[in-house]
Amino acid sequence: MRPSDPWGGPKILTKKRNGAYTWQVIAGSAALGLVVAAGAVLAAGPWDNGQRKAERALAAAGDRTGGAHHGRPTPDGPRPAPSAPAVLPALGTTTHDAPQDTAALRDTLAPLIGDPGLGDKVAASVIDTATGEQLYGQGATTPMTPASTIKIATATAALSVLGPDHRIATTAALSPDSRTVTLVGGGDPTLSRAALRAMAADTADALREKDRDSVRLAYDISRYTGPVLHPISPNVNIAPVTALMVNEGRVNNTDRGPAKRTDDPAGDAARTFAAALKKAGVEVTGEPREARAADEARTVATHRSAPLDALVERTLTNSDNDIAEALARQTAIAKGESASFAGARRAVTNELKKLKVPMAGAHFADGSGLDRKDRVTPALLTALLARAADPDRPGLRPVLTGLPIAGFSGTLGGRYAPDAEGTGLIRAKTGTLFGVNSLAGTVVDRQGRLLAFAFLASGSIDAGQAEPALDALATALAGTGG
Structure with a gap:
């Protein structure tokens, strides 16, 4: 399978040494390690030696x-x-x-x-x-x-x-008869279109091995249960809470802050995956439908989120x-x-x-x-x-x-x-x-x-x-x- 490139990039968290994480608490303007454009290094509290700072x-x-x-x-x-x-x-x-x-x-x-x-x-x-x-x-x-x-x-x-190393997996599963691919949401709200394209390429490779160039597409959001709408929804501050979505359900290219949200993040993700499969040479017959992956289905593509x-x-x-x-x-x-x-x-x-x-x-x-x-x-x-x-x-x-x-x-x-x-x-x-x-x-x-x-x-x-x-x-x- 092709390696995915989550938004967080390579993980360079404080590494384990002899099976344990190392850390160092230091303070002072030279201790934090936040480098800004002017090159100033300012103190702001505890810092893990070697820690990649998200911002x-x-x-x-x-x-x-x-x-x-x-x-x-x-x-x-x-x-x-x-x-x-x-x-x-x-x-x-x-x-x-x-x-x-x-x-x-x-x-x-x-x-x-x-x-x-x-x-x-x-x-x-x-x-x-x-x-x-x-x-x-x-x-x-x-x-x-x-x-x-x-x-x-x-x-x-x-x-x-x-634990800090946990990653949330999104998978594509192929039915035993190789006629249906199911996109299975694991709950990663940061799933990107690029990740779906990589998954589609892996899925296409698996289908070619089975001499298939067309499939039906389903999507599985059963990992989450209960209401999908937050009590304040609909709201630009949060999307419907589902196990499958792309870029937090945002309908534009912003990746943070308030933004218009889709009312069907899972369906939109499935349609994006369908389009990626088509570009990878696989015909998707019919519209994607919500359904659980079969117990016997085989995982043919996986994307893992940035670490926790x-x-x-x-x-x-x-x-x-x-x-x-x-x-x-x-x-x-x-x-x-x-x-x-x-x-x-x-x-x-x-x-x-x-x-x-x-x-x-x-x-x-x-x-x-x-x-x-x-x-x-x-x-x-x-x-x-x-x-x-x-x-x-x-x-x-x-x-x-x-x-x-x-x-x-x-x-x-x-x-x-x-x-x-x-x-x-x-x-x-x-x-x-x-x-x-x-x-x-x-x-x-x-x-x-x-x-x-x-x-x-x-x-x-x-x-x-x-x-x-x-x-x-x-x-x-x-x-x-x-």
Whole structure:
């Protein structure tokens, strides 16, 4: 079979050494390894030695595209290079039993968390990831609507169950009589037209071996169950959730952000495959029909997605709702649950309980955060970030490496000015729904401590006021601990 070329390109994740992943947590402007067009290298928290960053190529190319439902458009073209932040000490040199001045931290955050732009309800948690000690809390155990910060939970559960190397397979199966080819969806929302062309070429080769030049075409989407429409659908932020789709069901050439979505992603994928078969010299008789592949059918072509760590990074960096829902369903399948919204909720909940994080009040109505019925606490989000920073859990590291970087990538790419104090230092997942704004991520304080934070706000009337207020809170953490 011909090798496929998934969007993520060659996998150069931190390699295994003696059967175990290696990782290195370092901080400071020379430690992160995010190379931008101007060549600046800025610090922004933990980094896996040798880790391929999902948004690195985007940042280097000057891509300023935001996430699926966050922020406002930013001008095209190159952006001035920000001033390099002060170099911070490597985490390994920090004395973590030095006294924490929690009173000073409280005094620093109190006036900022009271910003009226955040709305009428704000909950917060700040912890030292090395010790698990809560350094600041306001309603830290209060369940709140998290918006897209819930993707941190979805990604953590998926990595915990499946591991960073897991790939989602799409296959073509040939019936025993060689008269029918079935395109079997595995749940990869990033499946591309190029991948289908490669699969069609392999399928054509297999048919020629059987002296056949025409087939019927079916498509199998039985891997997923339950409703395909998210409660907010139809919506430009998410396609129908099916096990077979091309480019997240987008009807144009965009690969991120809001876009018009097809109402039949599986059928469109099958028709695209049919056209590719025709170009490969195979006649497809009739229209593609939905049907399960026969148990005796033989796999003649396979495409595998980028590895899960890359999918997680893309999900978090760009706040990709379609991949987030796929991650939740892949988790459900691995846990023996139905691959539906309900099954994913059970699977994510049960897996996170195994990580011994505070789950009181948590409710995962979906994997993306678009559902307003979602509930998490700030304490849960900071605990998950601490688990991802745990040197004994290297498989969870993409939860940190996928977080957008202030002023540079993903949904934080346009929220920090080039010369802003927090630019390049803060890594955080954003969350935005009408009246709901959130920010959860990591920052290194002046003592070199890696802090995890989560700020969840509701009741705001203007995201243009809430977002700067959240950014100011994260920036203030970078200046504490001196």
